[in-house]
Amino acid sequence: MREDHHDKPHAPDHPMTEFEWRVDAVQALLIEKGILTADEIRRAVEEMDARMPAQGARVVARAWVDPAFKARLLADAKATISELGITVGFDATIVAVENTEKVHHAVVCTLCSCYPRGLLGYPPDWYKSLNYRSRVVVEPRSVLREFGLELPPDVEVRVLDSTADMRYLVIPMRPAGTEGMSEEKLADLVTRDSMIGVAQAHTPALR
Amino acid sequence: MSARFKAGDRVRVRVGAPPGHFRTPTYIQGKVGAVERLHGDYRNPESLAYGGDGLPKRPLYLVRFPQSHLWRTYAGAAQDQLLMDIFEHWLEPA
Numbered sequence: 539m540r541e542d543h544h545d546k547p548h549a550p551d552h553p554m555t556e557f558e559w560r561v562d563a564v565q566a567l568l569i570e571k572g573i574l575t576a577d578e579i580r581r582a583v584e585e586m587d588a589r590m591p592a593q594g595a596r597v598v599a600r601a602w603v604d605p606a607f608k609a610r611l612l613a614d615a616k617a618t619i620s621e622l623g624i625t626v627g628f629d630a631t632i633v634a635v636e637n638t639e640k641v642h643h644a645v646v647c648t649l650c651s652c653y654p655r656g657l658l659g660y661p662p663d664w665y666k667s668l669n670y671r672s673r674v675v676v677e678p679r680s681v682l683r684e685f686g687l688e689l690p691p692d693v694e695v696r697v698l699d700s701t702a703d704m705r706y707l708v709i710p711m712r713p714a715g716t717e718g719m720s721e722e723k724l725a726d727l728v729t730r731d732s733m734i735g736v737a738q739a740h741t742p743a744l745r
Numbered sequence: 746m747s748a749r750f751k752a753g754d755r756v757r758v759r760v761g762a763p764p765g766h767f768r769t770p771t772y773i774q775g776k777v778g779a780v781e782r783l784h785g786d787y788r789n790p791e792s793l794a795y796g797g798d799g800l801p802k803r804p805l806y807l808v809r810f811p812q813s814h815l816w817r818t819y820a821g822a823a824q825d826q827l828l829m830d831i832f833e834h835w836l837e838p839a
Binding site: 680691696 | 787825826827
């Protein structure tokens with residue numbers, strides 16, 4: 539299969555790494571054996587690439603303006619997210635947790651890089667780094683400080699280590715001074731990092 | 746499977762390293778926490794990792810541990826918590 543490789547449209551420009559060879563070989567075998575078609579693989583990649591933090595931001599903005607929606611989201615996130623016409627991909631079970639004046643959640647996967655990809659897309663590189671994964675569970679306040687987030691001592695910091703089927707979505711606090719803003723404008727304030735819990739949502743003044 | 750624990754129950758994480766893949770990090774093994782919530786029944790990753798069907802499904806819990814109990818030198822606040830998803834077969838009453 540090596541000799542075929544450079545005929546393929548997805549071939550990288552750089553020399554292939556060991557992992558890329560392996561993925562290439564597995565993919566070729568799956569196609570050869572009729573388990574998957576090239577188009578099915580392409581579609582799955584396309585679907586994954588289409589998932590963006592903006593989808594999560596829409597969910598958070600709705601939760602900020604609609605308390606009943608938020609209550610349903612906290613009880614059954616996947617079903618509630620579908621009310622917005624968003625289909626959470628893959629098999630993951632999304633669990634939403636809410637940050638408040640008293641409680642702050644931050645998410646990690648110490649074992650690998652579990653992340654709500656079916657809603658937010660790919661995780662940032664730092665989320666997969668050994669540094670973040672090993673330190674945020676031991677010294678969360680220091681790590682959050684390095685991200686620029688200083689939490690008051692009376693806040694309860696809750697670090698979620700997602701070791702199993704649950705993919706955690708943090709609902710950041712609604713910033714002050716956003717009363718009367720439209721849901722669409724509110725969604726612009728919700729960043730990827732605020733939904734992982736290493737930052738607060740933007741305040742309108744900062745934008 | 747019917748769940749053995751309910752929210753609020755104190756549980757201890759079993760200590761072990763079964764051959765193959767398991768998803769209970771060593772840093773939490775032997776620690777005592779409290780059940781935060783029952784997620785429901787999920788396939789066992791120790792079987793799924795090797796092409797098994799992961800059945801029977803097993804109860805999966807979110808368990809809460811005080812940070813100050815996990816790390817002797819924890820420098821954060823006393824109320825800080827670590828929460829982790831743990832399968833029932835890794836838990837025993839405490």
